[in-house]
Amino acid sequence: MAECPASSSALYENIRKEFSARDVKDILLKMLERLETAEAARISAAKEAAGNDMVEVLRLTFPIVLEVQMTVLEELGIAKGKDGLKEFLVIANNFSLADSDVNKVFMDIRSIWLPPYK
Secondary structure, three states: OOOOOOOOOOOOOOOOOOHHHHHHHHHHHHHHHHHHHHHHHHHHHHHHHHHHOOOHHHHHHHHHHHHHHHHHHHOOOOOOOOHHHHHHHHHHHHHHOHHHHHHHHHHHHHHHOOOOOO
C-alpha cells in the first residue's frame, strides 16, 4: 500500500498500518454510512435540541460523530480510542489534500457536526 503523503516517516502509536487513498476513503465511507443510517436519529435529535445555535449544534453533534468514528476504527481493528482516532484523522486529512474523492467524503462527515457558515 502507498504511504500517506505527509507522514511517510511518522510512527503512530495506535496505527501500525500504511494506508492508500482508497483505504482511507473506504473507512470514511463506513463512518459516513453509520452516521447517516444507524445514528441519523440521534444526530437529528441533537440538531433539533440545538435549534439555530451553531455552538450548541457543535456541542451536541460532535461527540456523536467522534463516538461513531472511534467505534468504526475499533471494529475494523485499525485503532482504539481518541488517540487512534486522532491519528487516523491526521492521515485522512493528509490524503484529503491530495485526493478529491477522499476530500469529498471527509467534508461530508464534517458537514454533519460543523454547520455551514453563512
